[in-house]
Amino acid sequence: MRLAEAFEQLVGPDSPVEFVGYDSSRAGAPGADLRIEVRSPRALQYLVRAPGELGLARAYVAGDLEVHGDMHDALSRLMGMSGTFSQVPTRRLLRMLREFGGVKLLRRVPPPDNEVRLSGRRHSKLRDEAAISHHYDVSNTFYEWVLGPSMTYTCAVYPEPDATLETAQWTKYELVARKLDLKPGMRLLDVGCGWGGMVRHAAKAHGVKALGVTLSGKQAEWAQKAIAEDGLQDLAEVRHCDYRDVAESDFDVVSSIGLTEHVGKDNLPAYFQFLYEKLAPQGRLLNHCITRPNGEEPAYHSKGFINRYVFPDGELESIGHLVSVMHDIGFDVRHEENLREHYAKTLTAWCENLEEHWDEAVAEVGAQTARVWRLYMAGSRLGFDRNWIQLHQVLAAKPDENGCASMPLRPTW
Secondary structure (H helix, E strand, O other): OOHHHHHHHHHOOOOOOEEEOOOOOEEEOOOOOOEEEEOOHHHHHHHHHOOOHHHHHHHHHHOOEEEEOOHHHHHHHHHHHHHHHHOOOHHHHHHHHHHOOHHHHHOOOOOOOOOOOOOOOOOOHHHHHHHHHHHHOOOHHHHHHHHOOOOOOOOOOOOOOOOOHHHHHHHHHHHHHHHHOOOOOOEEEEEOOOOOHHHHHHHHHHOOEEEEEEOOHHHHHHHHHHHHHOOOOOOEEEEEOOHHHOOOOOEEEEEEEOOHHHOOHHHHHHHHHHHHHHEEEEEEEEEEEEEEOOOOOOOOOOOOHHHHHHOOOOOOOEHHHHHHHHHHHOOEEEEEEEOHHHHHHHHHHHHHHHHHOHHHHHHHHOHHHHHHHHHHHHHHHHHHHOOOOEEEEEEEEOOOOOOOOOOOOOOOO
């Protein structure tokens, strides 16, 4: 049996994509705008040993499986074909396996070099730092190409559908500032501050004295340089440290933009308790994070592509669970919104930036890392499009001893 024949049996003869096998066989729609190429038998080994998402990802990252065309479109179409594949009788699948090598396909093949498995207790300070370093210490130059001048690696907020990425990121920071009601002289703690975007915005646009903390050494280095170049040293500071090691307290406001995903479900009560204790009475918290659309699925997928290649130890919770934990700590939750469509647009812009700088990115970080990013960002965009994942902002206040939260009667943002 040739590979093209197997492809037709698995997904049907009328597939809207073109398929090319390493045995030179072809199937599907000739000249289609999407072409899938299986370049070596090792791709089949990856798929047999780890059926589904992880096997496909390993084959693609290693270069044994190639996708010619838009990756987001490819993933969307492959998801549509998965239903056909699931209907193939088990007997036919076993016959295919025998014809393409049988037990040889079950032999272990090393995964691509940048697959990570961390040691130590999950969400300990040392392991968290290793997990953050794996993803964020790739290359500041690489991130500049992908993220653009704002160096903002979180969901933007698009004021208009055709707004630029830079305008949308500024709008996001300003939305957070307005929800927190920033005023000159206030003190802001920004946990998981990334490259210091919120810290610099709060200082420059609102005269706030802002402290940001990040576990990424390269992020802190970049942010400190940007603060100096902007002349904001008297107002803005970014430290390379764990948020749990911040000694100061009585902050007027706290922002957490993209950190909660790294905390872990079991640690959420301690996390929100820590933020609660850092706030002065009547202070506000803005928590911005990716969530699951329901509370039924597991939050942690140890064997998934995202955990092995992108965000080690990442855990997504439902918005209902997060709000419940915040309530139980004592926060007065005042406003919540889902911005998932905005994250799909943000990822679209990042994907375009990566493609524009593809050759440079490969030279900077290596082909496998660049391929991880192409796959992960396109897949994430599809996830937000299809409501498999969401992005929520939650605004909460710390009431004083009399229960006063000092919030406006109606939202002012």
